[in-house]
Amino acid sequence: MNLEFTPEEQAFRDEVRTFIAENHPKELGDFGMREDMTREEMVAWHKILGAKGWSVPAWPVEYGGTGWTPTQRYIWSEENARANTFMPLPFGVSMVGPVIYTFGNEEQKARHLPGIRSGEVWWCQGYSEPGAGSDLASLKTTAVRDGDHYVINGQKTWTTLAQHADWGFFLCRTDPTAKAQEGISFILIDMKTPGVEVKPIKLLDGGYEVNETWLTDVRVPVENLVGVENKGWTYAKFLLAHERSGIAGVARSKRGVEKLREIAANETAYGEPLIKDFDFAKKVSQLEIDLAALEITELRTLAGEQAGKGPGPESSILKIKGTEIQQRLTELTLEAVGTYGAPYYGSIANDTGTNEYAVGPDYAQHAAATYFNMRKTSIYGGSNEIQRNIITKMILGL
């Protein structure tokens, strides 16, 4: 057993650290997700990585992957978090991309993979429906064969950043008579097709990150079916397992804890820096302890992957603990900023003509909004209750 990186891994870390330092656009600055980010800003780093050949490290080399070991990929995400880069969004790179290269045909691979790699084409995910959340297999959107086309009707929801999307991957029911999981197909839809309508959903933090997507008599060529008709559930599950393995967000949370310490060093409580307050410092330490446990657990999973074991149901642990830590981190950050957590910086300000200038320290400005926003993490990607069900069934065998 050894926790240290090998000399080769250390050299790799230095190489990517230098690359990030030299190439991450300075004008993007040090930010996470900002409400007013443009599409161009969100894909800027993705495009640079695409040109370098580093945008899809986890893919097989033949499709543009880097051939890095899981440890190298871990180092890569750690270094990006350290520099607070805005990483390529997951919808193309870690969701539909792997489905296409695993289950798609040659034509689909040739048509779609280059745009995902380069960051030119923006993808969104059409899975959930108003009546189908945790129970995804109960989805009702239908795709009916009509000559060379499917005619698609239904309503999807929580389609993240679909307002920018060029393409979407959708789960549609192609056999209404089959059992829930067996009549579903995985279909790619050009979001400019007539009948596709995207309506923004305002979230409790004031932002517009997700949408309702309405599909009304949308005609999609049959060649946009991925894999075999009615086997979409298999691909959807494959994709969800992939989504979960990256969801722990260890590197980002480590960066967040560093930032929390900086904030707490800057805030004053009872005449001393807040970080010297034992009650508060104890909570930060607890968070670090939980994060250390998660990090080593993830590394153990990675080591298993390196030895040829794919991400199994234990990735559900990473999802549960990872999201709990992300939520706790934002909660403590809000607590740290104290009184200045209350001012709102969202769009209502523009409606009323107030909030022209920020008040309080810069780091306080999005503390509440981020805390509110991160409540989604224990709900999305299969809620944490569903993850516990998976562990119950797949690991405990109950």
Next chain:
Amino acid sequence: MDFNFTEEQDMVRDGLSRLVREQYDWETRRKAIASGAGWRPEVWAQLAELGILGMPFSEADGGFGGGAVDAMVIMEEFGKGLVVEPFVPTVVCAGGFLKHGGTAAQKEEHIGGIVAGSAVFAFAYAEPKGRFDYADLETTAKKDGSGYVLNGHKAVVIGAPWASHLIVTARTGGERRDRSGVSVFVVAKDTAGITTRDYVTVDGRRAAEVYFENVSVGADALIGAEGEGLALIELVTDEAIAALCAEACGAMKVAHAMTVEYSRQRKQFGVPIGSFQVLQHRMVDMYTAYETAVSLTYLATMRLGSDERTRKQAVSAAKVGVGQSARLIGQEAVQIHGGNGVTDEYAIGHYFKRLTIFDSEFGNVDHHMKRHVALG
């Protein structure tokens, strides 16, 4: 021992409950908090008419002779409807300072306006670096002839955009964080030298940064004895905490009920999600958290008139316990609502936001745990 409410208190509750239900429905509230004004002065006028704004003042002062329990009943109803109008800053805080520390002339000048709804107050006590310590003041009031000159910056003053008057804490002597040397002043917001920067808060209210630049006030602006204001501030903020705890209880009650109802309606896997034992037990824990919060709120409310130590213990116990319950109920309510819980459209997210900000008002869980520990 008696946990019953008087007939009058039941009437107040029923009247307010009707007002909130009929005139403070969700859509009306949504429009009001997004409007330029951000509140509804006509509701304020109605509260004056119903006698709500005069409730806690003695009849001699022009009020209706109510007490802390009446304020609790009122605040619980406000919490149920997430009412944003500034009852706590105006009636509980400013009213409290006037009642407990005001001269006959100050009461005469201000209480009538509060009761009638024509005077609206905000309590400017927090400072950018003061956190929850009322004595950690950089704002100063320097003696100038018979009056004072105020300089300083007050942070996140809730209700200040709507206020006609401010209650301001400032240092008239001693060192930063000394218990002595703290004084309390009442000033009209339009006094020369006061500027504000107004904004919206994440829980749908309005607040302002308030700046004092060589603001001259007369000797009659001082409430209580010069330099001895801290004990008065602690008393009034303890009353405000009890009121806010009652508000949080109202909000928690609704958040819990909404969640149980949602779990009945929302079907997944062919059954209502409320049939899953995992969620049932969590809603039971929410219910327990709500009931214990109510108990601590009663305790704090009934101990407001006790000796200082007993009062502080009870109030800190409530702020800790209600704060913990508010966190649990807010977070679980959102989680059980799933994706809908994080939308602006569903009311539950707004209850969650109010219950979140509650913790940072007049000292959070950690702060009051420390005070409880210090009291032994």
